[in-house]
Amino acid sequence: MIPLRRNIKEMAGYVPGYQPADAAAYIKLNTNENPYPPSPRVLEAIMAEAGEGLRRYPDAASRAPLEEAARLYGFPSDWIVMANGSDELLNNLIRAFAAEGEEIAYVHPSYSYYATLAEIQGARVRTFGLTEQLELADFPARYEGKLLFLTNPNAPLGFCFPREFIEELAGRVAGMLVIDEAYVDFADEHSLDLVRRFDNVVVTRTFSKSYSLAGMRLGLAIARPEVIAALNKIRDHYNLDRLAQTAAAAALRDQDYFRGCVEKIRATREWFSNELRQIGYTVIPSRANFVFASPPDRNGERIYQGLFDRKILVRYFTDPLLAHGMRITIGTREEMEKTVEALRDIC
């Protein structure tokens, strides 16, 4: 018997969305990737960096992308940390704030990876459910846990919590409020100003969705300098490789390209949501690059399977709260037209 820690032995491990070996054979709408390529400036920057300089370590402080982010978001650079995917930040936030046996919380349904990360750390996990009106159920006047993760926009449902509510929540959380804004670039409002106004608020962002860089593994967090300093202490010192650093800086610099892609996805999302409603689906108004939709018979698995047979991949969750529908990533207009056609065919 190898001497594994008990919580590692007992945990199941996270199962990411299906990545088929023959991805080109599918319309792939299951992991919220961007259907458009990264900015041409990003590809140029990576090609220029991919040379003999790779024998040297990257800049441990990731200064180039950090300074671009500081300019773009209007924060001093010591309020920002760059990461190898925002998943790295979620992990390091738990390591920094929740010791073994201490409690963290998140909203269910949202991103269940928080629970996996807490299990690795040996932290306890509490979940807060949602009411029919998509409000937090049973949230205490004062929450004493070490961290509360709020996915906003929510995944997999796509709605946003009202701004006034998030602000109120920041005051009700004794520990840290981590606002996971993985999808916020597709929404109408964000919570960055709360970072300035509350010392316990952290906002995380990712380049995986709105910047078309899931394959580069890039994220960032914005928080008070004391929080950023702690996150810098515990991260891998060379967490971003040279290609990732140059890609991140170039992506942030090319805001015209970024805005173009986001606008197309938002327009396609509205068109697709209306089409779904016309064929009798219930669709939660989405502020993200996906929609959560339920067929009239509330049998998500049947539709998932029907689409799968037609080489269209969407995300189905067996969780009883989610089994009545599925999460569909917004692809190109053409991909979504084919998806509507397939859905008509299945019904």
Ligand SMILES: *Cc1c(COP(=O)(O)O)cnc(C)c1O
């Ligand atoms: C995609 C996603 C992440 C992870 O982002 P990476 O930067 O790819 O690690 C984090 N939180 C939520 C809610 C996500 O959907």
